[in-house]
Amino acid sequence: MxxxxxxxxxxxxxxxxxxxxxxxxxxxxxxxxxxxxxxxxxxxxxxxxxxxxxxxxxxxxxxxxxxxxxxxxxxxxxxxxxxxxxxxxxxxxxxxxxxxxxxxxxxxxxxxxxxxxxxxxxxxxxxxxxxxxxxxxxxxxxxxxxxxxxxxxxxxxxxxxxxxxxxxxxxxxxxxxxxxxxxxxxxxxxxxxxxxxxxxxxxxxxxxxxxxxxxxxxxxxxxxxxxxxxxxxxxxxxxxxxxxxxxxxxxxxxxxxxxxxxxxxxxxxxxxxxxxxxxxxxxxxxxxxxxxxxxxxxxxxxxxxxxxxxxxxxxxxxxxxxxxxxxxxxxxxxxxxxxxxxxxxxxxxxxxxxxxxxxxxxxxxxxxxLPATPLLKWLAALWQGPRGRQAAWTLALVLLALSTVALGSSEGTPTWLRVGIGIGAVILIGMRLPFALAFTALLLSMGGWTTVVQSVTTGQRTRSFFGIYTVTTDRDQGVRRLEHGTTLHGLQSLEPGNRRTPLGYYSDTSGAGRVFAAAAADAKIGVVGLGVGSLSCYAKPAQDWTFYEIDPAIVRIARDESRFTYLSSCTPDARIVLGDARLSLARKDKPKYDLLAIDAFSSDAIPQHLMTIEAFQLYGQRLATDGVLMVHISNRFLNLEPVVSAITEELGWQARIMDDRPSEEGPSAGLTTRSIWVAMSPDASRIEALPEAQGWRPLERHNVSAWRDDFGSIVSVLRY
The missing domain is CATH 1.20.1250.20 (MFS general substrate transporter like domains)
Structure with missing residues (x-):
């Protein structure tokens, strides 16, 4: 050989x-x-x-x-x-x-x-x-x-x-x-x-x-x-x-x-x-x-x-x-x-x-x-020798000092100064450490100092294994917001008379708002995904509520009355189960829910294992005979309607979808946001009772297969 x-x-x-x-x-x-x-x-x-x-x-x-x-x-x-x-x-x-x-x-x-x-x-x-x-x-x-x-x-x-x-x-x-x-x-x-x-x-x-x-x-x-x-x-x-x-x-x-x-x-x-x-x-x-x-x-x-x-x-x-x-x-x-x-x-x-x-x-x-070279030959000659290197360091330190102007101004660094720092950094290309210092000055002048000050003084942000959460207060609009990544995760009015009013994706005109408001007075309700607890303010005195949340950081934020008061005001006795919702729901001691909501998306990222046929079969096991499952599928990047449609068809359930688009004008502008909710149930009569006049419609059928635990791809549902 x-x-x-x-x-x-x-x-x-x-x-x-x-x-x-x-x-x-x-x-x-x-x-x-x-x-x-x-x-x-x-x-x-x-x-x-x-x-x-x-x-x-x-x-x-x-x-x-x-x-x-x-x-x-x-x-x-x-x-x-x-x-x-x-x-x-x-x-x-x-x-x-x-x-x-x-x-x-x-x-x-x-x-x-x-x-x-x-x-x-x-x-x-x-x-x-x-x-x-x-x-x-x-x-x-x-x-x-x-x-x-x-x-x-x-x-x-x-x-x-x-x-x-x-x-x-x-x-x-x-x-x-x-x-x-x-x-x-x-x-x-x-x-x-x-x-x-x-x-x-x-x-x-x-x-x-x-x-x-x-x-x-x-x-x-x-x-x-x-x-x-x-x-x-x-x-x-x-x-x-x-x-x-x-x-x-x-x-x-x-x-x-x-x-x-x-x-x-x-x-x-x-x-x-x-x-x-x-x-x-x-x-x-x-x-x-x-x-x-x-x-x-x-x-x-x-x-x-x-x-x-x-x-x-x-x-x-x-x-x-x-x-x-x-x-x-x-x-x-x-x-x-x-x-x-x-x-x-x-x-x-x-x-x-x-x-x-x-x-x-x-x-x-x-x-x-970076082993870069100066953009122009005369710049290369400018930084040669001990005096040239000293001049480069001096320029870099001056640029860093100029970036601190943002610390004393409520409007940040002026545009002309940012441009000047940027030009100084360009001149220093090829001088590794001075260039890095000048680039640092540019970063700090373009929002860096503001971000650092927020971290040091306000305690607005929380970081966990599952993401970065930022709580901001808008005094002009009178609301407090929770953001995860670049997506609004929940908000609450600061006005005493409106603090129990669900906002954002959960307003009374949304699919979730309409179904939760109509729930029976003694219903057992489960919610996968706590957020700031907005849905809890649809609760009625005799109802039994359970939230499932994977991130302890979210629980701390929602329970902190100095930030959000939905939970403490509306469902102070609600159970909160920590851990992955699918694993928690699979335990045999879980009750049958009359209404179960799946709202576990963080930012626009989706936990795909909560959107598979096996997951929906589990949800069905946790529903009462005439129970309703609500699924939140709002997403900027993925069209999840075909996936849910394929799952409901395979399960033999009935389903309706509502795409609520609140007006961008008027007193509620910015307080309610577009939301897409799917209501589904093995009991066809519960879904057929949802009025078309409110905006409910059947799901569109697409040539997309239902996702499974061992088989599924987002390619076919990407928004282009």
Whole structure:
């Protein structure tokens, strides 16, 4: 049998990376229902993946340092041990209540896919090391295999949300991945043939690398990794936590690696070095101002910013890579940097900050590392020598001082001063630390100081695993609002006579308002999703109310009478059940409800596991014989009517939908908002009694399948 050559190594590396990045969105998708569909699931999962990747790189580094023919056999023995955990799947570990969502998810990932992920993670550096020591391939540059590795990763990220998740149930995905793992073991066996021990021993004896170079490599890897995760958090917080949106930032991140290490990639890296600092100033400077519609535009522009910053920094990584003798140490350092970069937004920031400060901090870090060149030659000459560097630092400090004007003004920094600070920052492009300081000044002048002051003095914001909540008071309109992400989550009038009046999505003209107001005097009522407790003020004295809420932070806000008084005024004795609503409703001791409302969306992100056929079957089990289920499907990005229509048809229930569009003029303008509610029941008479004159209509039928726990995609319901 011929000895392995270039093609077999490419196939082996590509296959390993494909499996590595296929299991990431796949298993996060499997685990998502257990944590209420929270955006934090992917962030924490990515932290685990980076830590496991680091462990795999450490193993590959130690294995290649030893030399000798026993290396493949150690690797194959571990392959066999890991194969005993197949097929991959979610293990029952318990302990969620004791340790909280972050540690529980990390433990779940470790037990469920840790062994196989560890082995596959080691493949890329190990195969490159074996390639450089192969009898047919010795002396060839192995770094092209890094591009093959990232190509496999990118292919998996594109394939999962577009070709695999929409068409294959989770069980098929699990067994298919497990078969791929066995194929990888076979490819690795054939690739190991002909690896020459003496050549491998020589490979292990490389010249030492200066410590500062390791630190530099780690920083270059950490910043793009952190930016990728913080960008993902924003997208999934405002739309939906699903693989389709997880993989866009990760795909751009990997694409930057592919371009940086590709033959001929240097020309694109040079372009990125020119474009990235301009994008930082033109896009990144709005990090504190992104709100409302601007937030979505900023998120889209932020993806472009992520790619060019990552390409510039990864290009510097590629340009400073060592000879093959230090290959595994180099990749190990990159992995350490990537994990540190992921640790910051996934664990440190949610505990330390009440706002997404990690994003502008990472942007400042990028500004400090960008290997940019001045825009004009005369600027390059201006900063040369000790006096030039001193002048650059002086200008940067002056700009930072000017940004503090916002602290003494109720209207913030004047526009002319922002423009001046921006021009000063442009002049400093190419001077890394002074440019980073000038960029910091621009960030602070454009809403940064205001945001920091709010965090320090007002206590308006609350951050949890499930999101960032902001309570604001509008004295002019006489209302207090709760916002989650960029979406209004609830509001209440400050006028004493109107404090019990439900507003927003829950006004008396909304679908929910009409059905709750008509509920029987002794009805048992359940509400999934507490919000600020608006619906509670439809309660009647003899009714029995239960709220289901996954986030303790929301419960604290709703019960805080200095913020909102719906609960304390209208249903002070209502039960509040903490935890994922679907798991709570599945317990046998739960009552039958005459009216059950599903309103658990946070921002515009939906917990998809609450919108599957299995979830609705559970809701049906918790309804009285003539009970009514209300489902809130208002969403800027997803048209959920086809999904609910398909579910009701499959269940054989009757349903009506109301799209309430309050007038934007008059005294109630801004107090009531558009809402889309679906009323459904197994008792047709209850639904047929809803008057068409109020705006109720049958659901439209679409060519969309009902979502299932192991099968569902948002592609067909995206609003374009």
């Amino acid at each position: 011929p000895l392995p050559g270039r093609g077999l190594f490419v196939l082996t590396v590509f296959t390993g990376s494909f499996l590595l990045f296929l299991v990431q969105p796949m298993f996060a998708r499997i685990a998502l229902p257990a944590l209420g569909g929270a955006p934090g699931v992917w962030t924490v999962a990515m932290l685990f993946y980076q830590a496991a990747l680091l462990a795999g790189y450490v193993y590959a580094h130690l294995l290649t340092r030893r030399g000798g023919k026993w290396q493949p056999w150690v690797h194959f023995a571990l392959f066999g041990a890991a194969a005993l955990t197949l097929p991959i799947g979610m293990r029952d570990i318990g302990g969620y209540e004791a340790v909280g969502p972050t540690l529980w998810l990390l433990a779940l990932l470790t037990v469920s896919i840790g062994p196989v992920f560890f082995l596959v993670a080691a493949q890329a550096p190990l195969m490159q090391s074996w390639f450089a020591a192969g009898e047919r391939t010795h002396g060839q540059d192995p770094y092209f295999l890094y591009a093959a590795s990232n190509a496999g990763s990118l292919a998996a990220l594109a394939a999962y949300p577009l070709l695999i998740e929409p068409y294959f149930p989770v069980d098929v995905q699990r067994f298919g991945w497990s078969a791929g793992f066995l194929l990888l073991a076979a490819l690795t066996f054939f690739a190991s043939r002909g690896v020459h021990p003496e050549k491998r021993d020589a490979l292990a004896a490389g010249a030492p690398i200066p410590r500062r170079r390791y630190v530099y490599w780690g920083a270059l890897a950490a910043i793009p990794s952190g930016l990728m995760l913080s960008t993902t958090t924003f997208l999934t917080m405002d739309i939906v936590a699903v693989p389709l949106l997880w993989v866009i930032p990760l795909g751009l991140y990997l694409l930057s690696y592919i371009v940086a290490y590709a033959e001929g990639g240097a020309i694109f890296v040079r372009q990125a070095r020119f474009i990235a600092p301009l994008l930082l100033l033109g896009v990144g400077s709005y990090a504190f101002l992104a709100d409302g519609v601007l937030a979505l535009l900023f998120a889209m522009a932020g993806l472009i910013l992520l790619f060019y910053v990552a390409l510039a920094l990864h290009g510097e990584l590629a340009a400073t890579r060592p000879p093959p003798a230090q290959l595994t140490a180099y990749y190990l350092t990159i992995s350490v940097g990537g994990m540190i970069g992921g640790l910051f937004p996934a664990v440190v920031a949610p505990s330390a900050f009440d706002w997404t400060y990690e994003y502008p901090i990472l942007l400042i870090g990028a500004a400090a590392l």
